Amino acid sequence: xxxxxxxxxxxxxxxxxxxxxxxxxxxxxxxxxxxxxxxxxxxxxxxxxxxxxxxxxxxxxxxxxxxxxxxxxxxxxxxxxxxxxxxxxxxxxxxxxxxxxxxxxxxxxxxxxxxxxxxxxxxxxxxxxxxxxxxxxxxxxxxxxxxxxxxxxxxxxxxxxxxxxxxxxxxxxxxxxxxxxxxxxxxxxxxxxxxxxxxxxxxxxxxxxxxxxxxxxxxxxxxxxxxxxxxxxxxxxxxxxxxxxxxxxxxxxxxxxxxxxxxxxxxxxxxxxxxxxxxxxxxxxxxxxxxxxxxxxxxxxxxxxxxxxxxxxxxxxxxxxxxxxxxxxx
Amino acid sequence: xxxxxxxxxxxxxxxxxxxxxxxxxxxxxxxxxxxxxxxxxxxxxxxxxxxxxxxxxxxxxxxxxxxxxxxxxxxxxxxxxxxxxxxxxxxxxxxxxxxxxxxxxxxxxxxxxxxxxxxxxxxxxxxxxxxxxxxxxxxxxxxxxxxxxxxxxxxxxxxxxxxxxxxxxxxxxxxxxxxxxxxxxxxxxxxxxxxxxxxxxxxxxxxxxxxxxxxxxxxxxxxxxxxxxxxxxxxxxxxxxxxxxxxxxxxxxxxxxxxxxxxxxxxxxxxxxxxxxxxxxxxxxxxxxxxxxxxxxxxxxxxxxxxxxxxxxxxxxxxxxxxxxxxxxx
Numbered sequence: 001x002x003x004x005x006x007x008x009x010x011x012x013x014x015x016x017x018x019x020x021x022x023x024x025x026x027x028x029x030x031x032x033x034x035x036x037x038x039x040x041x042x043x044x045x046x047x048x049x050x051x052x053x054x055x056x057x058x059x060x061x062x063x064x065x066x067x068x069x070x071x072x073x074x075x076x077x078x079x080x081x082x083x084x085x086x087x088x089x090x091x092x093x094x095x096x097x098x099x100x101x102x103x104x105x106x107x108x109x110x111x112x113x114x115x116x117x118x119x120x121x122x123x124x125x126x127x128x129x130x131x132x133x134x135x136x137x138x139x140x141x142x143x144x145x146x147x148x149x150x151x152x153x154x155x156x157x158x159x160x161x162x163x164x165x166x167x168x169x170x171x172x173x174x175x176x177x178x179x180x181x182x183x184x185x186x187x188x189x190x191x192x193x194x195x196x197x198x199x200x201x202x203x204x205x206x207x208x209x210x211x212x213x214x215x216x217x218x219x220x221x222x223x224x225x226x227x228x229x230x231x232x233x234x235x236x237x238x239x240x241x242x243x244x245x246x247x248x249x250x251x252x253x254x255x256x257x258x259x260x261x262x263x264x265x266x267x268x269x270x271x272x273x274x275x276x277x278x279x280x281x282x283x284x285x286x287x288x289x290x291x292x293x294x295x296x297x298x299x300x301x302x303x304x305x306x307x308x309x310x311x312x313x314x315x316x317x318x319x320x321x322x323x324x325x326x327x328x329x330x
Numbered sequence: 331x332x333x334x335x336x337x338x339x340x341x342x343x344x345x346x347x348x349x350x351x352x353x354x355x356x357x358x359x360x361x362x363x364x365x366x367x368x369x370x371x372x373x374x375x376x377x378x379x380x381x382x383x384x385x386x387x388x389x390x391x392x393x394x395x396x397x398x399x400x401x402x403x404x405x406x407x408x409x410x411x412x413x414x415x416x417x418x419x420x421x422x423x424x425x426x427x428x429x430x431x432x433x434x435x436x437x438x439x440x441x442x443x444x445x446x447x448x449x450x451x452x453x454x455x456x457x458x459x460x461x462x463x464x465x466x467x468x469x470x471x472x473x474x475x476x477x478x479x480x481x482x483x484x485x486x487x488x489x490x491x492x493x494x495x496x497x498x499x500x501x502x503x504x505x506x507x508x509x510x511x512x513x514x515x516x517x518x519x520x521x522x523x524x525x526x527x528x529x530x531x532x533x534x535x536x537x538x539x540x541x542x543x544x545x546x547x548x549x550x551x552x553x554x555x556x557x558x559x560x561x562x563x564x565x566x567x568x569x570x571x572x573x574x575x576x577x578x579x580x581x582x583x584x585x586x587x588x589x590x591x592x593x594x595x596x597x598x599x600x601x602x603x604x605x606x607x608x609x610x611x612x613x614x615x616x617x618x619x620x621x622x623x624x625x626x627x628x629x630x631x632x633x634x635x636x637x638x639x640x641x642x643x644x645x646x647x648x649x650x651x652x653x654x655x656x657x658x659x660x
Contacts, residue, residue: 274351
């Protein structure tokens with residue numbers, strides 16, 4: 001295992017120290033329990049938007065704390081849900097009486113621990129609402145989930161709901177917009193290589209030199225099928241078609257097209273995939289009105305990508321275009 | 331070789347198509363010869379800032395075209411210098427009478443081809459100045475260079491000189507600022523793994539499971555020495571000490587600290603390195619006044635990082651903080 005770390009035990013802690021040192025103008029980092037809040041929290045009269053999840057998917061979520069996006073992020077251990085006391089502490093540090101929205105990726109551990117935090121916060125009189133993302137069309141009832149997994153839509157939802165909260169939307173309104181984003185978005189990912197979790201020290205799964213894992217999860221969970229390595233055009237089709245058919249997206253739709261890198265794939269390859277995706281959508285008479293290309297929800301150093309399509313309208317476009325100022329998105 | 335590409339021959343071309351489709355609001359992409367210009371070029375009365383180099387280092391340079399940074403970028407084939415006709419065409423498309431600055435990384439091919447473009451443009455009556463970056467302290471007179479290689483400082487220089495040009499600085503002023511940035515900046519990189527150039531199809535170099543290449547070049551050129559894998563603190567020291575001693579940086583200096591990912595290293599590890607770097611600079615009583623952490627000058631999917639330190643002052647800080655709007659930096 002070759003990693004730029006001091007030890008498997010200290011990666012998350014050391015990186016939090018790095019974030020605190022690099023971005024003191026934007027965020028404050030708290031330890032034990034660990035959470036990151038925007039520097040000006042709590043913002044009077046504003047709904048607090050909080051997310052979190054296992055570490056190893058950066059910049060999600062810790063890089064997205066700041067004006068126009070998250071009020072707080074709760075990083076768990078590597079690929080491990082954060083604990084309820086992290087969400088509770090982040091809630092206390094950011095809520096200002098307008099309520100708190102938890103954005104939760106649909107994994108059993110995350111859902112359980114966030115639900116526990118809802119109860120703890122409610123007992124303190126804080127009004128909490130939740131949105132659970134479950135946009136991955138690859139599998140149902142997977143290794144870590146009942147129902148679909150939450151992946152790329154989470155990134156888009158944090159940006160869009162963050163903008164709504166910043167603009168003064170109520171808790172109910174933020175939740176409604178979040179649920180709409182999740183309902184209108186679909187994703188699927190592919191792995192060309194595995195990642196290696198520091199504590200484990202060996203690749204999560206084995207892939208032959210000519211094999212890919214189609215529909216892989218962001219922790220290296222098995223996907224739809226083991227497939228043969230193919231060119232970018234074919235891989236893009238295999239990712240996009242199930243997404244398009246699931247919602248379904250239709251001729252005349254406007255969409256945000258998101259090509260996400262898993263962490264170990266060069267940016268130039270993500271643009272190759274984007275070009276293929278754009279051709280494919282044009283054939284189906286679907287119009288890309290906004291795009292996002294890069295590493296946003298990663299799986300450590302895994303090579304591969306995911307595609308997310310989000311049906312777009314004026315409300316979502318306006319919120320998407322709103323200013324944002326966080327360590328990793330501005 | 332596992333890559334999200336259609337063929338080794340089409341990677342650069344396909345990615346340019348992706349850039350054109352994704353960022354039509356910010357840039358125009360021209361083909362044969364290939365170059366990218368900001369959408370509003372030529373900007374009347376403004377010095378045009380042009381850079382370029384081999385592909386495979388994205389987001390450098392093509393992702394940095396736009397307001398406040400480059401007027402044009404010329405992408406060569408993978409790890410191969412662009413040809414003079416690309417720089418000439420980019421010059422014609424962007425110059426507005428105020429002159430043109432070429433930012434050149436110190437590699438023999440780049441220097442030769444940019445110098446040829448200078449002559450061609452001069453023959454058309456366009457005033458050209460150049461800045462050559464050579465910030466890599468690892469080696470002198472390396473595989474592709476006479477003198478030191480240009481690496482991380484190039485990124486910072488494009489941002490800072492781009493801001494100066496945007497604010498109306500003259501050609502001589504832009505060149506002066508560029509030379510100052512290069513003179514005050516030093517870098518060094520380390521590889522944990524090799525990258526694979528698509529046309530070659532196998533790793534550029536071999537590293538044992540417990541080996542790293544200290545002082546590696548951005549094309550996988552040999553560095554200072556083959557070293558044993560160590561923890562992040564030790565690797566950071568081995569990178570930072572030669573940088574600090576070279577300029578030298580001194581107690582009381584203000585610096586911009588830049589931790590750059592080589593393409594295949596997770597962001598969380600870059601923050602671990604940043605935390606170590608910050609500790610080390612604090613010991614030397616050097617103050618980090620600005621930071622940059624992420625994949626900016628990459629080597630395809632190589633795992634590793636480079637560190638760049640740039641001695642900072644009020645003029646450079648003001649230009650660093652100026653607004654920028656490009657596909658990959660905003």
